[in-house]
Amino acid sequence: MxxxxxxxxxxxxxxxxxxxxxxxxxxxxxxxxxxxxxxxxxxxxxxxxxxxxxxxxxxxxxxxxxxxxxxxxxxxxxxxxxxxxxxxxxxxxxxxxxxxxxxxxxxxxxxxxxxxxxxxxxRISPIIERRGLTTYPKGHGFSNEFIRITEKCLLVGIVPIDDKLVFWFIDRPRLPRDSRVSREPEVLKEAMVEEMKDFPAEITEMVKNSDLDSLSYTQIRYRxxxxxxxxxxxxxxxxxxxxxxxxxxxxxxxxxxxxxxxxxxxxxxxxxxxxxxxxxxxxxxxxxxxxxxxxxxxxxxxxxxxxxxxxxxxGLMLGTSSTAKMLLILAIVRIFFGNPFSHAQYDCGHL
The missing domain is CATH 3.50.50.60 (FAD/NAD(P)-binding domain)
Structure with a gap:
């Protein structure tokens, strides 16, 4: 051609x-x-x-x-x-x-x-994200909800796709050592499991049993x-x-x-x-x-x-360890944007 x-x-x-x-x-x-x-x-x-x-x-x-x-x-x-x-x-x-x-x-x-x-x-965000999929052959038991867990500047999100497949992500501020960490799936998984040792066992097991081919490491960018x-x-x-x-x-x-x-x-x-x-x-x-x-x-x-x-x-709230700063940002979001879920209720109209 x-x-x-x-x-x-x-x-x-x-x-x-x-x-x-x-x-x-x-x-x-x-x-x-x-x-x-x-x-x-x-x-x-x-x-x-x-x-x-x-x-x-x-x-x-x-x-x-x-x-x-x-x-x-x-x-x-x-x-x-x-x-x-x-x-x-x-x-x-x-x-x-x-x-x-x-x-x-x-x-x-x-x-x-x-x-x-x-x-x-x-721009390059100071936040990195790791994400993946975990398959539960016998069913995962999660409700059809978006679960967010925060612990020491570590944000874990869990969202079921169907009754046997779960999407999850782990966000945290970028650290100097990240430039030296291998992006190989096995190494990436081991590092995440180690970071999550203070989380509930079922959350750690979810990452441990994740599908290797689905794992990714993302340097977040934004305008x-x-x-x-x-x-x-x-x-x-x-x-x-x-x-x-x-x-x-x-x-x-x-x-x-x-x-x-x-x-x-x-x-x-x-x-x-x-x-x-x-x-x-x-x-x-x-x-x-x-x-x-x-x-x-x-x-x-x-x-x-x-x-x-x-x-x-x-993102600013996730990247800070200051409780005062978190509360200030949360107050700004509430004052100027009201309902925290209003962004998902937008109607752009029809064709």
Whole structure:
């Protein structure tokens, strides 16, 4: 297949949750190109906590798309604006190009699209996270609740996926020795079990019996609330969504959910412009698309500022051993954000 030049109305960079969800929302209107990336998420339900395996969610989203809509294996190395048409051009690793009237960067924390129009790179959090899955062949006995246990700046979270599979994570402040600790699953497991010696035996056993292939060590990255407040999220007919726009700490469990919200709002705002008369010249099309993207950004900015501020404060609370500081942060969250679960009760509307 010759891919030296491919033209699309809308190109979505990133084949994770947000990219596939956006493609699913738009595919009836236009053909799109999707480039694969990896994002780890734990979505929350509106009235209850729900944990999904990322692979299951990705499979469900991809299943709803026509096969010709998805094109994996296109690695984007840079993005530029065509000086003649003012539309974006994606440069590929093999020297080819993709030209599109609209580019949606859903390409995660290391987004090439975000970098192309000057978004500051995400910051490195002082918090590290280890996570994994544990299978209980005879059933785990946990209720369908999100369990959080804190002990000496160590936060353990447990969320059942089904009656035999449990997702868990362990967060704590980063220590100097972490740079020397092996990321080999067996070594990682031994280190976590040692850290959790003061926790209930069933919690320690959960980590001890975890599936080695599921273990991961994550250096959390995030965009600070003030970076989001001052950021420019559009240039020409390009914008970003999902982690590329608002990567945040996992402390609220809303990263994946926020990406799905982005997809719905972005598709809704663009669809209004796509459905208008397509006989317009390129200049009028560009103005309409820019208008749709601006409406998307305007609608999402308040929501992502609230989420990023709350998760930033929760991260600060986790990283301190001062009771006074914890109480102060908790008071700020209560005063400014009210119900501690209100973030999971947000309604972004319908397509």
């Amino acid at each position: 010759n891919i030296s030049k491919i033209d699309y109305e809308i190109a979505i960079v990133g084949g994770g949750i947000c990219g596939l969800a956006t493609a699913l929302a738009l595919h009836r209107s236009r053909e799109m190109s999707v480039d694969g990336k990896t994002i780890h998420v734990i979505p929350n339900g509106k009235e209850e906590h729900r944990c999904l395996k990322r692979s299951d969610l990705i499979e469900a989203l991809a299943h709803g798309l026509p096969p010709q809509t998805i094109r994996f294996g296109f690695r984007i190395v840079s993005v530029e604006i065509d000086q003649l048409t003012s539309f974006p051009v994606l440069n590929l690793h093999n020297g080819g190009v993709i030209r599109a009237k609209v580019v949606l960067g859903c390409d995660g924390v290391s987004s090439i699209v975000a970098k192309s129009f000057g978004l500051k790179p995400p 600070a609330p003030w970076d989001l407040l001052l950021a420019r999220f559009r240039i020409a007919t390009m914008t970003v969504a999902g982690d590329a726009m608002h990567v945040m700490g996992p402390f609220l469990g809303q990263g994946g959910s926020a990406g799905l919200e982005d997809a719905i709002v972005l598709a809704r705002c663009l669809a209004k412009e796509i459905c208008l008369d397509q006989s317009s010249n390129d200049r009028n099309l560009r103005i309409r698309f820019e208008f749709g993207l601006d409406n998307y950004i305007k609608e999402r900015k308040t929501r992502i500022l609230m989420l990023s501020t709350t998760t930033y404060l929760v």
